[in-house]
Amino acid sequence: EAGVAQSPRYKIIEKRQSVAFWCNPISGHATLYWYQQILGQGPKLLIQFQNNGVVDDSQLPKDRFSAERLKGVDSTLKIQPAKLEDSAVYLCASSSRGERHKGPDTQYFGPGTRLTVL
Amino acid sequence: DQQVKQNSPSLSVQEGRISILNCDYTNSMFDYFLWYKKYPAEGPTFLISISSIKDKNEDGRFTVFLNKSAKHLSLHIVPSQPGDSAVYFCAAAPTSYGKLTFGQGTILTVHP
Numbered sequence: 001e002a003g004v005a006q007s008p009r010y011k012i013i014e015k016r017q018s019v020a021f022w023c024n025p026i027s028g029h030a031t032l033y034w035y036q037q038i039l040g041q042g043p044k045l046l047i048q049f050q051n052n053g054v055v056d057d058s059q060l061p062k063d064r065f066s067a068e069r070l071k072g073v074d075s076t077l078k079i080q081p082a083k084l085e086d087s088a089v090y091l092c093a094s095s096s097r098g099e100r101h102k103g104p105d106t107q108y109f110g111p112g113t114r115l116t117v118l
Numbered sequence: 119d120q121q122v123k124q125n126s127p128s129l130s131v132q133e134g135r136i137s138i139l140n141c142d143y144t145n146s147m148f149d150y151f152l153w154y155k156k157y158p159a160e161g162p163t164f165l166i167s168i169s170s171i172k173d174k175n176e177d178g179r180f181t182v183f184l185n186k187s188a189k190h191l192s193l194h195i196v197p198s199q200p201g202d203s204a205v206y207f208c209a210a211a212p213t214s215y216g217k218l219t220f221g222q223g224t225i226l227t228v229h230p
Contacts, residue, residue, distance in 0.1 A: 004161070040222060040223075041222050041223075042122070042124075042207050042209070042220030042221050042222050042223055043162070043207070043218075043220050044220070045217055045218065048217070056217060091161055091162075093161070097215055104150070104167065104169075104214040104215070105214060105215040106164050107164070107218065108161075108163075108164075109154075109161030109162045109163065110161050111159060111160050111161050112161055
């Protein structure tokens, strides 16, 4: 079974530029997550999708960050314009949890995209 | 407001000995706890979990202990192996399918 795919793996941009990250979850996984991991910290949830609907985006800086999950499969996360403090690893994760599944849920993470904002 | 804390940034252990990684939390609504392991340039991978109705869960060399009254959990690795060298994150959630809150991570180094 293929894992969670992310691209690009690395990106360097100047502040005020735009950037987009792509994620392809494990086939059949209904739930998709985007996390931001700043150096020395644990991953922080930015947004959670259930199929193509947003479940939780309470920690997404909506003035500059946006995300979409078209057709309930792939997802893109965009930053426009980027700030120095956006330098981090952006992790995508997916899980098989559907709306009616209430049992333990394991999130599977992709390798991440390391963003450096200069 | 750091709700999940791993106060030891790093831990160094000899091969064959026990590794003990600690995690504290402040939110009493957390009911489900997990440990993830991360190698460089890879995403975190799930290791083991525990529900608040238990105080111990074991999987091979890995055991997680939960002390709800102290709001403390620990991960024991026995015996430690060089391949266990990685960053270990603890995470907590209000339910077994809820939003995860991660600690800062502890770098474990197991020396041959």
